Amino acid sequence: MKEIIEKGLLYIDGEFGWITYEITEITNIVCFGEDIEVSHSKRYGGNVRVYKSGNFGFSTFTNPSDVISSAKKASSLAKLEKKEKINLKNLKVIKDKFSPDLKNDPRKIPISEKIEIIKNYNKIFLDSKDRIRNAIIRYNETETKKFILRTDGTEIEEERIYTGIGFSAFAFDGSRVQPFSKSFGDQRGFDTILNKEKDIEEAISNAFLLLKSEKVEGGTYTVILDSEIAGVFIHEAFGHLSEADHLHKNEKLKEMMEIGKRVGSEILNVVDSGTLYGERGFYKYDDEGVPSSKTYLIKNGILNSRLHSIYTASVMDEEPTGNARAINYRFPPIVRMSSTYIEPGEKSFEEVIDEIEYGLYVKGSIGGQTEMEMFTFTAQIAYLIEKGKIKKPVRDVVLTGNVFETLKNIDAVCNDLKIHGGLGGCGKNGQFPLPVSDGSPHIRIKNVLIGGK
Amino acid sequence: MEKILKEIEKRKIEKYEIFYEKIIKSEIKFEQNEPQEFIERKEEGYGLRIIKNGKRGFISFNSLEKPEEIIEKAMESSIYGKEIEPDFPSEKIENKLKIFYDLEWEEKDRIEIGKEMVNKISSKYKDLRVNANFSKEYVEKKILNSNGFEGEYKKNIFSYYIYAFGLMPTGIVFIGDTEANLKPEFNFDKILENIFFLLEKCEVEEKIKSGKFPVIFSPISLGFFIQSIIQGIDGKNFEKGITPLKDKKGEKILSDKITILNDPEQEDLIGSVPFDDEGVKAEKFKFIENGILKDFLVDLETSKRINIKPRGNGFRNSFENLPTRSFSNLIIENGEKNLEEIIKEISYGLIIYETIGAGQSNTLAGEYSFNAGLAFLILNGEIKGRVKDVMISGNIYEDFKKSISISKETKKIYDYELPYICADVKIDKK
Numbered sequence: 001m002k003e004i005i006e007k008g009l010l011y012i013d014g015e016f017g018w019i020t021y022e023i024t025e026i027t028n029i030v031c032f033g034e035d036i037e038v039s040h041s042k043r044y045g046g047n048v049r050v051y052k053s054g055n056f057g058f059s060t061f062t063n064p065s066d067v068i069s070s071a072k073k074a075s076s077l078a079k080l081e082k083k084e085k086i087n088l089k090n091l092k093v094i095k096d097k098f099s100p101d102l103k104n105d106p107r108k109i110p111i112s113e114k115i116e117i118i119k120n121y122n123k124i125f126l127d128s129k130d131r132i133r134n135a136i137i138r139y140n141e142t143e144t145k146k147f148i149l150r151t152d153g154t155e156i157e158e159e160r161i162y163t164g165i166g167f168s169a170f171a172f173d174g175s176r177v178q179p180f181s182k183s184f185g186d187q188r189g190f191d192t193i194l195n196k197e198k199d200i201e202e203a204i205s206n207a208f209l210l211l212k213s214e215k216v217e218g219g220t221y222t223v224i225l226d227s228e229i230a231g232v233f234i235h236e237a238f239g240h241l242s243e244a245d246h247l248h249k250n251e252k253l254k255e256m257m258e259i260g261k262r263v264g265s266e267i268l269n270v271v272d273s274g275t276l277y278g279e280r281g282f283y284k285y286d287d288e289g290v291p292s293s294k295t296y297l298i299k300n301g302i303l304n305s306r307l308h309s310i311y312t313a314s315v316m317d318e319e320p321t322g323n324a325r326a327i328n329y330r331f332p333p334i335v336r337m338s339s340t341y342i343e344p345g346e347k348s349f350e351e352v353i354d355e356i357e358y359g360l361y362v363k364g365s366i367g368g369q370t371e372m373e374m375f376t377f378t379a380q381i382a383y384l385i386e387k388g389k390i391k392k393p394v395r396d397v398v399l400t401g402n403v404f405e406t407l408k409n410i411d412a413v414c415n416d417l418k419i420h421g422g423l424g425g426c427g428k429n430g431q432f433p434l435p436v437s438d439g440s441p442h443i444r445i446k447n448v449l450i451g452g453k
Numbered sequence: 454m455e456k457i458l459k460e461i462e463k464r465k466i467e468k469y470e471i472f473y474e475k476i477i478k479s480e481i482k483f484e485q486n487e488p489q490e491f492i493e494r495k496e497e498g499y500g501l502r503i504i505k506n507g508k509r510g511f512i513s514f515n516s517l518e519k520p521e522e523i524i525e526k527a528m529e530s531s532i533y534g535k536e537i538e539p540d541f542p543s544e545k546i547e548n549k550l551k552i553f554y555d556l557e558w559e560e561k562d563r564i565e566i567g568k569e570m571v572n573k574i575s576s577k578y579k580d581l582r583v584n585a586n587f588s589k590e591y592v593e594k595k596i597l598n599s600n601g602f603e604g605e606y607k608k609n610i611f612s613y614y615i616y617a618f619g620l621m622p623t624g625i626v627f628i629g630d631t632e633a634n635l636k637p638e639f640n641f642d643k644i645l646e647n648i649f650f651l652l653e654k655c656e657v658e659e660k661i662k663s664g665k666f667p668v669i670f671s672p673i674s675l676g677f678f679i680q681s682i683i684q685g686i687d688g689k690n691f692e693k694g695i696t697p698l699k700d701k702k703g704e705k706i707l708s709d710k711i712t713i714l715n716d717p718e719q720e721d722l723i724g725s726v727p728f729d730d731e732g733v734k735a736e737k738f739k740f741i742e743n744g745i746l747k748d749f750l751v752d753l754e755t756s757k758r759i760n761i762k763p764r765g766n767g768f769r770n771s772f773e774n775l776p777t778r779s780f781s782n783l784i785i786e787n788g789e790k791n792l793e794e795i796i797k798e799i800s801y802g803l804i805i806y807e808t809i810g811a812g813q814s815n816t817l818a819g820e821y822s823f824n825a826g827l828a829f830l831i832l833n834g835e836i837k838g839r840v841k842d843v844m845i846s847g848n849i850y851e852d853f854k855k856s857i858s859i860s861k862e863t864k865k866i867y868d869y870e871l872p873y874i875c876a877d878v879k880i881d882k883k
Contacts, residue, residue, distance in 0.1 A: 026773075029533075032689075032693060033693050035535045035536075036533055036534065036535060037509070037511075037534060037535045037775075038510065038511075038529075038530035038531075038533045038534050039510075039511040039512065039513075039530055039775060040511070040512045040513075040526045040527070040529075040530055041512065041513040041514070041773050042512070042513070042514050042515075042516075042523075042526075043498065043513070043514065043515045043516075043773070044515060044516050045496070045515070054487075055488065055489060055490070055491065056489065056490040056491070057490075057491050058490060058491065058492045058493070059492075059493045059494075059495075060493070060494045060495055060496065061495065062495075062496060062497070062498075062515050062516065063516070073493055074493075077491035077492070077493065077560075078491065080481075080488070080491050080560055080561070080564065081488045081491075081564060083487055083488075111529060111530075111533065112533070115533045133693075133694050133695055134693045134694055134695050170693075170695040170817075172694065172695060175697060176697060176818050177695050177696065177697055177815075177817050177818050178815065178818065179815065179817060218663065218844065218846065218879065218881035219663075219881065220883055245484070246618075248485070249484075249485035249486070249582065250485065250580075250582050250619055251580075252580045252619055252620040253619060253620065253625075256620065330494055330496065332490060332492065366813050366814070367810075367813040368810065368813070369809050369810040369811075369813065370809070371625070371627050371807075371809050371826050372618075372625045372627070373624055373625045374624075374625075374809055374824060374826060374841070374842075375809065375810075375824075376809050376810025376813070376823060376824045377810070377813075378810065378813040378814060378822075395815070396814055396815060396820055396822055396846070398810060398813070398814060398822040398823065398844065398846070400809070400810065400824040400842070400844055401842070402624075402841075402842065447883075449842055449844060449881065449882075449883045450844070450881070451822040451823070451824075451844025451845065451846035451879075451881045452822070452844075452846055452879075452881065453846075453879065
């Protein structure tokens with residue numbers, strides 16, 4: 001493959017250029033009630049990206065032999081406009097091939113065995129008709145082989161294999177329907193989807209429990225977040241704000257996000273790292289061929305660094321961090337997160353909950369969204385805390401806040417870090433879902449607004 | 454296609470359907486006030502659905518190099534696949550709808566328009582930056598099945614979005630708008646007027662009390678409402694017994710002012726089609742008429758399961774996906790009052806233009822709880838400054854069943870046409 005697409009390099013007319021090509025195979029198994037649906041997908045595709053006079057031209061192709069016409073097209077697109085030239089940072093030339101070493105490779109497991117496992121999981125759901133009305137199980141296996149060539153001589157071949165499973169149980173009392181979902185996904189191989197019986201039981205009992213629970217009272221609360229929802233919180237609230245493509249040419253926003261500024265208390269350390277092997281957010285090289293790295297976004301409460309593509313790093317004269325990613329060959333890479341997490345602190349969960357007079361213990365995540373300084377995130381389930389004791393569950397807990405206020409209100413970080421992948425991913429500028437991981441230990445935040453009855 | 458058909462014949466697959474899609478999309482992207490990235494995306498691909506021994510298999514592909522391998526995989530997926538009663542359409546559909554306009558939108562022209570709009574915004578608001586995208590997308594679809602159906606259509610979709618972002622006295626703003634059309638004809642001045650109106654209102658911050666007050670939802674902010682409705686009337690959720698509307702056919706589920714229809718024949722909306730992605734003739738139908746649930750939304754497979762007539766609502770995200778149930782164009786019928794009159798009638802309330810986190814609640818149950826990302830106080834019939842840190846929550850089947858107002862004005866947002874809707878809802882303020 002490399003031999004065919006590298007011919008395109010000769011036709012790139014610009015200061016810098018990339019050619020990528022990828023082969024992707026996907027297997028999906030969906031089980032909804034009694035029905036099992038199996039589908040396969042195989043796609044080939046690549047793109048040529050050319051940088052010239054401060055602009056990018058980008059052209060996609062599917063048949064490798066079209067690489068030359070695509071290189072010509074991308075070069076002519078890059079010439080549509082001229083502006084002040086920014087020299088791209090000098091990069092290390094890389095020649096590398098990378099394949100993950102999987103203990104239990106999902107590609108080697110026959111489809112019949114996968115179906116058998118899913119049927120066994122589904123039996124637990126079907127046998128629980130006294131508590132739930134129905135359930136969905138989704139299995140996904142995505143294998144991508146990717147080539148990245150650059151005009152500076154860089155040649156990378158990287159393989160990624162994602163495996164994941166998710167399920168939702170639906171409880172129903174004749175008028176109200178109550179789902180409860182859980183998902184698991186990473187790059188560790190087939191073992192990731194095994195032994196989920198307990199989690200299925202948990203989904204069933206939580207859906208049933210929530211159906212009978214009351215809606216949360218609206219107001220401000222002291223909350224303790226579990227690792228999954230605290231991970232989504234840090235991704236939404238601070239991760240997106242750290243993506244340099246929002247601020248690289250905006251003086252006011254740069255001031256707001258000045259390196260060295262205090263944004264949280266001493267106990268807060270936030271990291272984005274594409275180097276966590278096996279996690280859903282892992283990659284060896286980003287889609288510009290820059291090695292992934294570990295970046296401290298916040299160190300001891302101080303704003304420390306941000307996430308870059310080659311271009312944003314060049315504009316701001318900082319170092320590229322290997323965070324230029326695209327969901328597939330149809331899109332140019334943009335600045336994205338990888339695995340984003342809060343580092344563990346020293347306190348135990350029991351200690352932290354014990355200190356809460358009245359508050360909420362918030363668990364699991366349905367999702368989150370940000371508009372830079374404002375964000376929301378939604379819990380799967382929450383429990384009232386009274387005088388340090390976990391009490392009755394409440395439903396429909398959506399938390400919101402201003403990022404700078406909220407970070408300052410984090411007053412405890414526990415010692416129990418967990419990182420979570422799942423089946424979905426992150427969305428930005430029409431590129432969804434990008435595989436990422438989020439993580440955190442339990443954290444406590446004061447004064448969080450929650451909408452409710 | 455020939456190669457695939459040969460393989461199908463060889464293996465005696467009695468029922469099949471081939472969906473083909475071709476897309477050529479060209480985009481001009483402005484970032485931080487400047488034209489920055491110029492994109493051309495070209496792609497064609499196939500989705501093959503087969504039914505063998507009464508079971509369905511599916512594969513998607515974009516290379517015809519190894520047809521045997523493709524069919525083998527499709528057959529493998531059918532061994533374990535869902536049992537379905539095959540009934541691909543055979544009716545020939547006359548394509549009378551005018552949806553293809555063979556028009557250009559030159560890249561140079563798009564760059565000029567973008568520069569002009571950026572200049573107008575940044576000369577007034579120097580600290581803001583503008584991102585924009587001007588695109589032309591050519592879409593071609595073909596469907597062929599074992600029942601003899603053969604159909605194809607093509608269209609060009611022209612669209613753009615523009616938004617200004619940065620720091621204003623009331624905090625960070627993201628204010629923009631978008632239009633899409635089958636011809637490259639747009640009202641850029643109107644869009645700029647809307648953006649300036651909202652930016653002006655972001656100069657001053659106002660406070661609002663917690664409580665239940667009238668809230669006007671702008672067309673763009675109604676996404677949460679539509680998401681709940683689509684899930685509620687989804688035939689698959691009906692089949693699986695998990696929609697709260699399960700036993701509500703023929704009953705009043707929303708205010709009698711609300712009528713929601715599928716209309717594939719609106720020639721100025723980009724979702725117009727002669728038939729859906731399964732080859733079923735697309736029909737105009739009021740799924741909710743004067744608040745009454747008329748029927749559930751089905752594609753071919755759910756149609757058979759729950760015995761509801763298919764009306765052309767099977768659509769695919771791309772050739773890589775099986776059809777799911779969706780609208781061609783979704784229209785909420787407009788009301789009789791002007792937006793201005795509705796605002797005038799409110800002594801204390803809110804108007805919401807953008808939401809943060811909408812659609813991430815228990816939407817299937819009709820519940821919502823989100824941050825009113827861009828919202829303004831209404832006081833004594835007038836729109837005042839921006840309110841922040843406000844949560845809006847409730848249930849659409851309760852809040853939109855009571856007394857509501859619907860505006861005469863509507864906005865076309867891609868394949869939706871929506872009015873402003875005012876309802877009494879719960880507001881929580883920090």
